[in-house]
Amino acid sequence: MSYKPKLFSVPEVDTSKIAFHTDYEAEEKIFPYVFDDDILIALDVAMATQRPLLVSGDPGTGKSTLARVMADTDILDRRYLSMVITSRTRLEHLTGDVDALKRLHHAQSAQPGQAPLPDWAYRIPGILWWAYNPESAARQGVDPDKYQKLLRDKDPRYEPPQNPAKAGGETNVVLLLDEIDKADPDVPNDLLEPMDQRRFHLFGDVVTAPDSLGMLTIITTNGERELPPAFLRRCVTLRLKEVEESHLVKVAKNHHGDADESLYQAIAVKVMELRDQARSRGVRPPSTGEFLDSVRACKKLGLTPKSKIWKRVAESTLIKHQLV
Amino acid sequence: MSFRSRNEISLGDLAIAVKRLPTHDRDVLSKIAACLGFGLEVPEPPKPQPKGVWDKTQSPEQDEPRDIPEHKPPFQPAPKKARERVSLPKPPVPVEGYVSRIKKLQRENTVVPAEIKNAEPISLDAAPLMQVSRTPIFAKRSERAILSATIAVQSATGNVDLDKTIDRLVQLKFIDKLPRRAVPTLKYGVQLMLDRAESMLPYYQDLQALEERLKQISGSSRFWSRQFKGSPLSRQRFQKGPHPQKLINNVPILIVTDFGIGAPFHSRDRARPGEWVRFAQQARKKGCPVVALIPHKPRFWLDQALADFLCIHWNRTTSAGDLRKVIGAGHCLSG
Numbered sequence: 001m002s003y004k005p006k007l008f009s010v011p012e013v014d015t016s017k018i019a020f021h022t023d024y025e026a027e028e029k030i031f032p033y034v035f036d037d038d039i040l041i042a043l044d045v046a047m048a049t050q051r052p053l054l055v056s057g058d059p060g061t062g063k064s065t066l067a068r069v070m071a072d073t074d075i076l077d078r079r080y081l082s083m084v085i086t087s088r089t090r091l092e093h094l095t096g097d098v099d100a101l102k103r104l105h106h107a108q109s110a111q112p113g114q115a116p117l118p119d120w121a122y123r124i125p126g127i128l129w130w131a132y133n134p135e136s137a138a139r140q141g142v143d144p145d146k147y148q149k150l151l152r153d154k155d156p157r158y159e160p161p162q163n164p165a166k167a168g169g170e171t172n173v174v175l176l177l178d179e180i181d182k183a184d185p186d187v188p189n190d191l192l193e194p195m196d197q198r199r200f201h202l203f204g205d206v207v208t209a210p211d212s213l214g215m216l217t218i219i220t221t222n223g224e225r226e227l228p229p230a231f232l233r234r235c236v237t238l239r240l241k242e243v244e245e246s247h248l249v250k251v252a253k254n255h256h257g258d259a260d261e262s263l264y265q266a267i268a269v270k271v272m273e274l275r276d277q278a279r280s281r282g283v284r285p286p287s288t289g290e291f292l293d294s295v296r297a298c299k300k301l302g303l304t305p306k307s308k309i310w311k312r313v314a315e316s317t318l319i320k321h322q323l324v
Numbered sequence: 325m326s327f328r329s330r331n332e333i334s335l336g337d338l339a340i341a342v343k344r345l346p347t348h349d350r351d352v353l354s355k356i357a358a359c360l361g362f363g364l365e366v367p368e369p370p371k372p373q374p375k376g377v378w379d380k381t382q383s384p385e386q387d388e389p390r391d392i393p394e395h396k397p398p399f400q401p402a403p404k405k406a407r408e409r410v411s412l413p414k415p416p417v418p419v420e421g422y423v424s425r426i427k428k429l430q431r432e433n434t435v436v437p438a439e440i441k442n443a444e445p446i447s448l449d450a451a452p453l454m455q456v457s458r459t460p461i462f463a464k465r466s467e468r469a470i471l472s473a474t475i476a477v478q479s480a481t482g483n484v485d486l487d488k489t490i491d492r493l494v495q496l497k498f499i500d501k502l503p504r505r506a507v508p509t510l511k512y513g514v515q516l517m518l519d520r521a522e523s524m525l526p527y528y529q530d531l532q533a534l535e536e537r538l539k540q541i542s543g544s545s546r547f548w549s550r551q552f553k554g555s556p557l558s559r560q561r562f563q564k565g566p567h568p569q570k571l572i573n574n575v576p577i578l579i580v581t582d583f584g585i586g587a588p589f590h591s592r593d594r595a596r597p598g599e600w601v602r603f604a605q606q607a608r609k610k611g612c613p614v615v616a617l618i619p620h621k622p623r624f625w626l627d628q629a630l631a632d633f634l635c636i637h638w639n640r641t642t643s644a645g646d647l648r649k650v651i652g653a654g655h656c657l658s659g
Contacts, residue, residue, distance in 0.1 A: 088481055100502055224543040
């Protein structure tokens, strides 16, 4: 079966034109993603039903990268918004919060006769606000007149919020909520209404996404913690499977071109061996990301798995758990 | 498509997906359905229970037997009649004594049927293991809430505590960090201690299920499990997994034990009260709040344990609401 997506298209990749990168700038580069049928179907279903796509899988299997790739100009060409969830993340961080400390400092350090900034000037729009209504988020939820007036006043204390969206289209959006399993159990439950009805209550007002907004929400989980059933029942699910040797070689070619295919093949074979060993010992097997690290190291240092110091390279990139 | 009244994924979503992604490929259809949580395979019928195995779920009395109050009649009971003794005649003893009338049977030439002769013994290994369904001690619907409330720790990450803020402002104190209200968090994880003494053997499956459930709730990276026999200080304790033996600072301890209540009187598995006290001191020193889950009724609990630990009855009647009343927004970490 070779599935062709119906709601987006994946460009053909010419790996012969891809050059080898190890620079930091290259890290910002979006490399072609190796899609399989399961991923394409899940993305199509999520877009058709306008439901969030919950992607699970082992670390380093490309869960977060998937969102970034989908927002790319070659595929959906959308605004890309992302947030890594931590144990301290609350719903207010995602919707909108108030910088109370800044407000207090301004009040304490105000010159005699200096008028305070309006309350709304201390609002911090969250990522959902930017996703649903970027225009309203930019003006912190007030009338355009009031916002323009404050801008005209050029008060040095006022810093307008910066749109966190990375390059892409103007209206539609790809939203990544990374590592939802790290959040407190309340957060997924709190997200039910904003994600379900595309609206949330904030500062006595309602922020609503327009019906015409095309939105692909990708939520990733490493499965460290079970998610609430009500949350799961609202998501389209995708489990990224363990990849095969040929897939690893394809990923390496998409990142570094097909000049050294034999090297990729040799490292992929080693990764497969290490994976089997790790599984039998009950430890974490090397991931695709770690495979790419070892490829990068070998290419930069001119090594192969037959080199004398290969074992050291493998220890540093593929079997870290033995050392730490 | 309107987003105003959407809820959980339903067959409507499946219909939308199939309409927008038209295909005749059965595999693709199956995968589309699977993404939405629907399976196209016919579910297997439940396996019948073997005869002679008591299934709690099939019993009309799933809960523990309740204490039935004794209803005494409002009037005085009638005086009991004294039973008359009946003297039975002694059986006559024969002069020659008792002689057995059992006769030894003569062995006859029996023919063993061919099917029995050629039959091979059934291998026990090949026989499928019979799964007996188990009713969880905490109701499945509220188990997550109960366990979350049990191991939650207070974290000052809630809304701004206006009372404290105003208090500081009034006292002209510099506010470098906004005082926030305490909210429960699971980010510290949990140290689970399972009592594997003989008296806890009836709860073997429940302990395993509890361990798995807590691992899911707290996250595998913040979950430490250890086992002991009777005494939490016992040197014989055996470790599960690569976790350290020592208590971890500032991580709540959930200890599942019966304090030897169900153990035989002379059992070596029962810890002395002093050992529990010493364990409580160690935990306090490490800043670990200790919660004890006890399968027996509160009237059997050790007074010493009541003083040192937060004791919770491991029973279907325990609710998350009751626990929150006691624990509030979570345990306070002293460290």
